[in-house]
Amino acid sequence: MKLQKNERNKHEPSLMMKQQQVEQLLQEQQTFQEIHRKLNEFDLEIKKQAQQVIETTNQKEAIQRTIRDRSSQMTTVEDQLMTLLERESHHQHVRDASEAAMPLIQQRSALTEYEQDVKSERKKSGTKSNNDMMKSSKSGTIVQNGCKRPMSIL
Secondary structure (H helix, E strand, O other), rough: HHHHHHHHHHHHHHHHHHHHHHHHHHHHHHHHHHHHHHHHHHHHHHHHHHHHHHHHHHHHHHHHHHHHHEEEEHHHHHHHHHHHHHHHHHHHHHHHHHHHHHHHHHHHHHHHHHHHHHHHHHHHHHOOHHHHHHOOOOOOOOEEOOOOEEEOOO
């Protein structure tokens, strides 16, 4: 029996060392697994953050496209508005000119009527009395010295 005990004593330190090595390897394996788990968590977190960055970038680009589109629409509307304002301004000038020309048109019409009356009076070649001088007609003329004249001239 002594022999067995001796052999056992010889092998015991070696077994103890191996057991310690196994325990150390188990601890290292646990540490490695913990590190691996943390790395996976970090990897997942990085992927989530990357996805958020991508989504944020896509949203930013969509907003920029919307801004460009709206800016383009605003430019188009501004151009249309300027065109309408130019047309309105032109129409207003035409209206103003028409209103300013109205008295001249009326005077010319009365003058033309007066000239025709003078010509017809010359053809008749007679002088009228002073009563005719104060007569007025519907056309806005006065007979003076036998001739019709526009009221605006007097």
